[in-house]
Amino acid sequence: MSAPRRALAFCLASALATGAAFAGDGGVSLGGFICARPFAPVCADQPDTYRKTEDISACQRDLDRFAAATAAYRDCLERQIAVAVRQANDVLDRFRCLSRRDCPSVVTRP
Secondary structure, three states: OOHHHHHHHHHHHHHHHHHHHHHOOOOOOHHHHOOOOOOOOHHHHOHHHHHOHHHHHHHHHHHHHHHHHHHHHHHHHHHHHHHHHHHHHHHHHHHHHHHHOOOOOOOOOO
């Protein structure tokens, strides 16, 4: 296992442990806690990669995994942005409600 992959595995394990530790305390679980940015495969920048067909194929597989991980990273960031905007709107709505003391009755969201 390469050094970047070992580091990624360690970070993921740490994030899982942290997410599990805080999930029961009103914290956020890993599902919304962290977006792991993928590492670009180093093979694409190494001249040795292009000398053998099997090395090119292996690098192509790494690049395919990188592209998929990048798409998942983008989706994760988009979800985190949506959550942050929703939380900010909730805080602003609550402040407006309490500052005017005319809060509407509790309405359940669909």
